[in-house]
Amino acid sequence: MTHTSIRPHTLRIEPTRGWVALRLGEVVAYRELLYFLVWRDLKVRYKQTILGVAWAVLQPLLTMLVFALFFGRLARVPSDGVPYPLFAYTALVPWTFFATGLTLASNSLVGSANLITKVYFPRLTIPLATVLAGLVDFALAFPVLFGLMWWHGVTPTAQVVWLPVFIALAFATALGVGLWLSALNVEFRDVRHVVPFLTQLWMFATPIAYPSSLLPERWRTLYALNPMVGVVEGFRWALLGTETRPGPMILVSGVAALALLIGGAFFFRRMERTFADVV
């Protein structure tokens, strides 16, 4: 028998109670697993589909067409001086990322029950990987967005450099809500019935089909507690140069998103200890 003299650090397993540390360092240590989980999601998502990744583009595009017809043409909803199709599509791109990320993330833990009950790794990687994989679809929707802008003769201004900030905000929101819902879904399967309903309501509470300038000024800050308000208005401002400059609204959205994310992460860690027992 060979006896290695290296004594690695001792790992202690013991019962934990209440709120616990996030241990994000461990998630970083498992980054290769994160990479493989994202890669698996991407590989598998469009297997055995005829249109494949085209779905990533078709979903927001078809929604935009419906909106343009009913809200833009028939209801004549104002669009901050931007052609309505472009107005709606600019909002639908981050919205689709958010809604898909949220839906998939909320089901991610239950869908990975076989992993959770058989092998250890930081559970945070599961919803994180799901939302990260959504970024690829998100990126695929951009060329169409730029095509639409070109078609309508809209050139982005220097404000476009702020776009990554709004992408990060959308990501934080999707992950934040995803963490809450995925952890809740382990215990209460009601979540899967709530999610479609929630995304639908949330969509109406977000200025996608209409501009937030429809709301009276004094309500807008409250309205911006929905972080997706900040994301959508930010996208329009950065890409189309609409009036909604980053101001209190976007600040409020940013704070709300961060609160969702941090709260979600701690809640997730708190629930995590019973995942394998309950899932």
Next chain:
Amino acid sequence: MSSDVAFPAAHPHASMPHEAPRVIRVSHLGKQYQLGARARYRTLREALVESVVGVARSIGRGGTRRAPERFWALDDVSFDVAQGDVVGIIGRNGSGKSTLLKILSRIVEPTRGTVDLEGRVGSLLEVGTGFHPDLTGRENVFLSGAILGMRRTEIEKKFDEIVEFAEVDRFIDTQVKHYSSGMYMRLAFSVAAHLEPDILVVDEVLAVGDAAFQKKCLGKMGTVARHGRTVLFVSHNMGAVVSLCSRALLLDAGRLVLESDPITVAARYQATLTAAPTVTSDLSGAEHYGSGKARFVSLRFVPERRDGTTREMMCPGSRLRVETRIVCSAPVDSANVGITIYDASGYRLVDANTAMQGRFVSLNPGDEARVDFALDDLRLKPGTYLVGLWMGRGNVEDIDGILYAATLEVEPDPQQLQHSEQFPGSYLCAFKHSVVISTPAADVARPGVHEEPGQRSAAGASR
């Protein structure tokens, strides 16, 4: 190396005549489950209804609300493992083996006690963890490797070796859903076998594949052990435990009963197997509900062969006789007596009662009665089940009921251990079936047709 320790080890660190450093120290480890808690993903509505009903009941009967039933899946277990030790963990289904491995693998948290681990832990609780049917063999090697904790460079380095060991090189770029079950298992095991942690935790994976592959796996395990790695493994295969392990632990009902050399432990285990199934459960301490005009006093399981002779353990396909004894204290008129078999998460699987046979029981105070049920051809997969008893009249009254009167252990049939392939996932029921295959030649790239007994409720006669 062997050390006979009485149970439960009072001095966990006292019995190690070994110079190598201790890399696993388990002390007073306990894990409590709530009965039915594994099925706790109830809906909010159920949660609400339960609490309302519970309150109503306690008001209506003026009695106390029944506390959730808890049990210790693992109870005050302490032991040490030295570096390079290969430790077998033996016990009947439900004895806490898997719970122990899950705690050591950090999958579930203990309720009590601590474990100190030194070094990287790799756990292998299932063959094919993380395999995705839509991905190719090659892709799955990387995915599964990453999930089991291997680095990408490590997988790349060992890739050829893994494929060669699994004997699937021709199909490595085929989606694994087109693999035969044997190929699938071989590839999955091969990835796992090339994991090189300091401490390896293995659950029953040796029971996969055909005999030849099993032999190869045993060989691989032996090599791992000789390289000074610490291995903990759970198995029903006494041959493997005896040939591979330097020590063995015997668990029973969550407690560490014996810690000794593998031969001693294996012998003791065989003895418990033959003794246990016909043990009578005394129900005087059980939690009863109902009017109490008559009460169940004992319950006994007797496994039988088809011809009615008693056999030593309950296996899928056995005949199960459930004998109940009832004592009456107030007149009972045409009561129905029934048994229910639940799975570990509380789902009702089998229901048998006298009314189904058109029979009812009438008793006078002081009477002692026996009601026996015979379930022919027990189609329950190996595992732990719970048995509940009930006596009453339709929706009119509960005379006596015990939600969980006893646990029923179904053991894998020793004669079929070699051949039955364990398929990943689970199913709720299966039927006796036959298969007709007509192809010009054996087609290897198709999932194999399998005949595996599943579950079917079978109500027997009553007296």
